[in-house]
Amino acid sequence: MxxxxxxxxxxxxxxxxxxxxxxxxxxxxxxxxxxxxxxxxxxxxxxxxxxxxxxxxxxxxxxxxxxxxxxxxxxxxxxxxxxxxxxxxxxxxxxxxxxxxxxxxxxxxxxxxxxxxxxxxxxxxxxxxxxxxxxxxxxxxxxxxxxxxxxxxxxxxxxxxxxxxxxLYYKEGIAPVKILVENEYVRAVAGGTGAAKTAGNYAASLKAQRVAEGMGYSQVLWLDGVEKKYIEEVGSMNVFFKIDGEVVTPALNGSILGGITRKSILEMLRSWDIPVAERRISMQELVDAQRDGRLEEAFGTGTAAVISPIGEFNWKGETFSVNGGDAGELSQKLYDELTGIQTGRKEDPFGWVTVIEEKEAIRQ
The missing domain is CATH 3.30.470.10 (Aminotransferase class 4, branched-chain amino acid transferase, N-terminal domain)
Incomplete structure (x- = not known):
């Protein structure tokens, strides 16, 4: 160009x-x-x-x-x-x-x-x-x-x-959503096009999303396409979990889209000195953390919704509550901080915002 x-x-x-x-x-x-x-x-x-x-x-x-x-x-x-x-x-x-x-x-x-x-x-x-x-x-x-x-x-x-x-993308706003863990369909596999933002990835997600909605769930939690053990994305968003005070998100592995909001959340958390890990996290590890009372929060991140807290998930027919079904304190803080920077209500210490100069000549 x-x-x-x-x-x-x-x-x-x-x-x-x-x-x-x-x-x-x-x-x-x-x-x-x-x-x-x-x-x-x-x-x-x-x-x-x-x-x-x-x-x-x-x-x-x-x-x-x-x-x-x-x-x-x-x-x-x-x-x-x-x-x-x-x-x-x-x-x-x-x-x-x-x-x-x-x-x-x-x-x-x-x-x-x-x-x-x-x-x-x-x-x-x-x-x-x-x-x-x-x-x-x-x-x-x-x-x-x-x-x-x-x-x-x-x-x-x-x-x-x-x-x-x-x-708002979700009519619930910052209210927690219920998600269904998908065990049959897969969104993408490493080596495929999962890390690219291309239409086929979204077409591949529609069937599972329709099934989930029919069961009363807002979104699907995608597992890896090979072993169907490891967490990848939630709906069309990246996903985060707060376990024992540490925030964990799946590492970018070739089948996960690297979100701009994901990147911003990681940078923001690190600037607050909150422990963060990008690594593989299995569904079993998540369930174990929930049963032991160590799973404190879960939320999706993306441009459309910014932060979407997860209040409940269903895996293999069993439901698990997160934070009593309420939005977590960290989820709310991240949402307020990020939307505050985006809309100018809060300072932008990261230099993330571009202000568009007014040019009357263009509109005349």
Missing amino acids: GNMKINITKCLEKKEKPSTEGIAFGRNFTDHMFIADYTEGTGWHDHRIVPYQPITLDPSAVIFHYGQTVFEGLKAYKAEDGSVRLFRPEENFRRMNESCDRLCMPEIDEEEALEALKTLIELERDWVPDAEGTSLYIRPYMIATEPHLGVSPSLEYKFMIVLSPVG
Whole structure:
């Protein structure tokens, strides 16, 4: 995406903005979107912001048949002073390039992608909600567009960014959720695409999620795909456990997605001198800790929900309560601290936040 010049075509008729009260996650989209095209031999070209609209693809486009696609998820927040803030966006574009590498897709220029995102958000500044618990969800993604039926990397791609004003991902908010430990289906295996943020991983998770919801559970706890003994992720989030005063999270092993929130939580805990371990943790170890009274807290972490405490889990038909089914003290503290930094209510000692400068010329 070198030598980027962004052409902007503004929409003639703006959409009505949804009420922020009870706004559904990922159902409403802003007036504009960013697009760039890639052609083998030429590289990235035609960087543009256009009115939000359907895209036209050939029926034989590689994305439809061989699933070459990667995506990211991050948020923009409106602070009390009216400034719009991004949380560690450079980490998302770095991870996107790691996903691209795994899927044989072209890398993006991370600095220029961030510049494109800032320009798009500045144009859509009025779409960033400011009510408690709301944000502007950002979805950068890339798809393979070459018309070709043949199992080989596409020679053409589109990189796009769309924006969506959202409320809380889980209607429970910070209230603890119940999870079902999945013993039959697996999300990913080491050597596969689990460490990349690609659509197939999420498609593979849907069946187990549907079964869990049918049994009254909010999420699935995924075990490793080989022995089905070791904990990997919870739903589409990384997972943490506080055992005997130490916070434990599964080590990144090639089948676990390295979350930006996960990384931030680890850095925050270490800055507080709380013992932290990234290692393998078996389901049996977790159950033993719960039975011995050593399992103090459990929570998932991710961009959408930030922190989602786990109040109960079901393994092989037996249910186990965590912290009496209540949100733990550390889970709450982490949630308050992280959302405080994101929204500007608290100081940012880590330098994680990028404030988007106001540029009236873009919106005029």
